[in-house]
Amino acid sequence: MALAARELAAAGVDRAAFEDFLIHEARLLDERRFRDWMALFADDGTYWVPAVPDQKSPFEEASLFYDDRELMKTRVERLEHPRIHVQTPPSRTAHIVGNVVVEEADAAKGEYVVGSTFIMVEYRDDAQRLFAGRQRHRLRRHGDTFRIVQKRVDLINCDGAFEAMAVPI
Amino acid sequence: MRNGHADEIGKLVEPGRVHRRVYTDPDLFELEMERIFGRAWLFVGHASQVPQPGDYITTELGRQPVIMVRHRDGSIQVLLNRCTHRGAKVVNERKGHAQRLTCCYHGWSFDTDGKLATVPVPEGCGEGFDKDALGLARAPRVGEYRGFVFASLAAKGPSFEDHIGPMKGNIDDLVDRAPDGELALDAGMHRYVYNGNWKLQVENVLDSYHVPFGHASTVNKQGVQFARREGDQKGATVVEAEKKQTAASWKDRKSFIAGNGHGWTSNTTLDDGKRSSPAFDDYKRVLAEKVGADRAAEILTPRLHNSLIYPNMSIMGLNIHVRVIKPLAVDRTEVNIYPIRLVGAPAAMNFGNIRLLNVTHSAASFVQTDDLESFVRAQKGLQSHLTDWVDISRGLGAEEPDRSINATRGLATHEMVVRAQYKAWVGYMSEAA
Numbered sequence: 001m002a003l004a005a006r007e008l009a010a011a012g013v014d015r016a017a018f019e020d021f022l023i024h025e026a027r028l029l030d031e032r033r034f035r036d037w038m039a040l041f042a043d044d045g046t047y048w049v050p051a052v053p054d055q056k057s058p059f060e061e062a063s064l065f066y067d068d069r070e071l072m073k074t075r076v077e078r079l080e081h082p083r084i085h086v087q088t089p090p091s092r093t094a095h096i097v098g099n100v101v102v103e104e105a106d107a108a109k110g111e112y113v114v115g116s117t118f119i120m121v122e123y124r125d126d127a128q129r130l131f132a133g134r135q136r137h138r139l140r141r142h143g144d145t146f147r148i149v150q151k152r153v154d155l156i157n158c159d160g161a162f163e164a165m166a167v168p169i
Numbered sequence: 170m171r172n173g174h175a176d177e178i179g180k181l182v183e184p185g186r187v188h189r190r191v192y193t194d195p196d197l198f199e200l201e202m203e204r205i206f207g208r209a210w211l212f213v214g215h216a217s218q219v220p221q222p223g224d225y226i227t228t229e230l231g232r233q234p235v236i237m238v239r240h241r242d243g244s245i246q247v248l249l250n251r252c253t254h255r256g257a258k259v260v261n262e263r264k265g266h267a268q269r270l271t272c273c274y275h276g277w278s279f280d281t282d283g284k285l286a287t288v289p290v291p292e293g294c295g296e297g298f299d300k301d302a303l304g305l306a307r308a309p310r311v312g313e314y315r316g317f318v319f320a321s322l323a324a325k326g327p328s329f330e331d332h333i334g335p336m337k338g339n340i341d342d343l344v345d346r347a348p349d350g351e352l353a354l355d356a357g358m359h360r361y362v363y364n365g366n367w368k369l370q371v372e373n374v375l376d377s378y379h380v381p382f383g384h385a386s387t388v389n390k391q392g393v394q395f396a397r398r399e400g401d402q403k404g405a406t407v408v409e410a411e412k413k414q415t416a417a418s419w420k421d422r423k424s425f426i427a428g429n430g431h432g433w434t435s436n437t438t439l440d441d442g443k444r445s446s447p448a449f450d451d452y453k454r455v456l457a458e459k460v461g462a463d464r465a466a467e468i469l470t471p472r473l474h475n476s477l478i479y480p481n482m483s484i485m486g487l488n489i490h491v492r493v494i495k496p497l498a499v500d501r502t503e504v505n506i507y508p509i510r511l512v513g514a515p516a517a518m519n520f521g522n523i524r525l526l527n528v529t530h531s532a533a534s535f536v537q538t539d540d541l542e543s544f545v546r547a548q549k550g551l552q553s554h555l556t557d558w559v560d561i562s563r564g565l566g567a568e569e570p571d572r573s574i575n576a577t578r579g580l581a582t583h584e585m586v587v588r589a590q591y592k593a594w595v596g597y598m599s600e601a602a
Contacts, residue, residue, distance in 0.1 A: 059516075062357035062358055062508050063357075064359075064527070064531050064533045074395050074535065085383070085542040085543065088542075162532035163532070166533070166538055
């Protein structure tokens, strides 16, 4: 449930600041600045793409992605490797992030949950494909910006069969 | 080729090479669906997927839709998912629970053993209407070993025991790791597809030659792969970094064949003495309590990497999972990979196994994605008409018997296992149904 404007005001936060953050994050992915993207995550941050709708836990069922910072680092190092065949040629992506709502705000802890809808178009090796779904970012205030505590991406076709996916969504 | 005479089939496979048409010819694919997937023992599912009467999963054997369902008497039935009335697929969900299986089209309803139970507007049925003859078709033969359910769509052929016998030890190797001696395939599944022939995946599961090259992006500057088992601090050494060549320990690994196209590769050398984490240590303790310390140590000494039960399934001992290969077309294949829960193991150990399998085998994993790229490029390259033959000759003539386990042994970087698969392939394909 989205928080109303007056609830956001009471918590001392501005919806536009979260939207700007999500647009920035999407842009880092589209520009293949994977290290900068990883740096947006808190040290205890995780990136999760479930493999079934409404998946309750990343530990009890298979997921498309479930990276803590250590695995994220391995993933990013691989993306930078000259012989990553599945990125020869590399993917090009374009994200659109919209319908941004602040779902939870804990001003005392400085933690917020932001929901949004996204579309990512990916082109690689003569083929173009489409990813779409809802995402939820749990964010922690960090100076005048945020760190991602968890990014959860629920693809509408999460339980479908996928061709190889190399870049984060 | 439509007729598939034995002499024509035989010409496609020579001792160290196969003709590219086995990957690219749509007529040969049709023949494979009939002669291999239409009669071989195929892995269907695992008993733990249907624990209670009425529980079912749906899958495909070759291209034929089937339902694996637990009947009231406890038996597991493998039924063709095709209404005997006008042909509609009866069950559309991938898994679920039902007392009756009811067709969406005209409401014919079947019992969980396939018997036709009710037909709406029965007064319309003619006098000769024989309800007993109109049950869902059943796989003529079904076999089960330690929860692994296989079926053959042919009434006759080698027995389940003949087929699975040589691979029982490989299944035991996995099942025995569970403190309660049973597995549960109840932790979801990974699904991926690629534009390539099904045999490219089958051949790859026992291919140790490709790892330093195909998976170069997973190997660090020291030649070591990332840690991929619960309790490991690092992965296998696959490259000798200074010499920039495949590591001696990797080259030393063995592969084995034991008839019927089956095969396996020996374990990947890891620092097992140093394997430790709170989850792994706890698991080791629980296992030892159940089976004794000596037996636990034996179980936890890795013996196997991948095992192939030809033609459609493999099990992995490193990142434990069950893999099912589903041909969709001559140049399109789906693969399903099930994480495994070791029943009786501490939850944290199972969590670790499930979590690390995402990293190695999901559609977005570090390992599987480079294999998929190789399969897609193989399918593209094989369109070349000027080079008709695919070379599978590595280690030809270097095979040796391993009498201790009644198998034939070769080096894992050789291609003995692929040649064994084609021997089985010719066997199935040469014989008219």
